[in-house]
Amino acid sequence: EAGVTQFPSHSVIEKGQTVTLRCDPISGHDNLYWYRRVMGKEIKFLLHFVKESKQDESGMPNNRFLAERTGGTYSTLKVQPAELEDSGVYFCASSTRMNTEAFFGQGTRLTVV
């Protein structure tokens, strides 16, 4: 069974550009989460999908960030326009409805220059 996959693994973009990160959760997992880790700090929660619905987006930094999960399968996280402080590693995780364990992807390392 495939795990959580994220694409791309690395992205370097200039300030003001747009970047879209993709996450494919484990098949059948209703819950999908996005997290971000900046410069060795804590892994910070961004938002939570249950199927295609946004359950909690309290961690989204601002309206430059847009997450979608059309059809309740894969999810995208778009940053537009990107700023320097958006640099970090973006993790995606998925879990079953019982939510007893979250499975993480390898992360996308975003560098904004």
Added chain:
Amino acid sequence: AQSVTQLDSQVPVFEEAPVELRCNYSSSVSVYLFWYVQYPNQGLQLLLKYLSGSTLVESINGFEAEFNKSQTSFHLRKPSVHISDTAEYFCAVSDGYSSASKIIFGSGTRLSIRP
């Protein structure tokens, strides 16, 4: 709101020495507790978890953690570390009883093993 505190950002130890990585949490409800590990150049992996039942939980590679409700702690221990344990360790908590639950992480502890 839930939160997790990992007081030690870095813990250097000698190979075959014991180690304890500290984790304290705050929550107003019953919790699930986790330790995740990130080895160099890899993603996050679940090391062990406490959901219910026995307060002492173990991993397959010799780590153990004990849920202490009165002290709101979930410290991770290993009696004898190996070079291969070099990694960053994250304590995490969730109120897993609701569909709205999410996992909250600590800031991580970087474990470095000296030969």
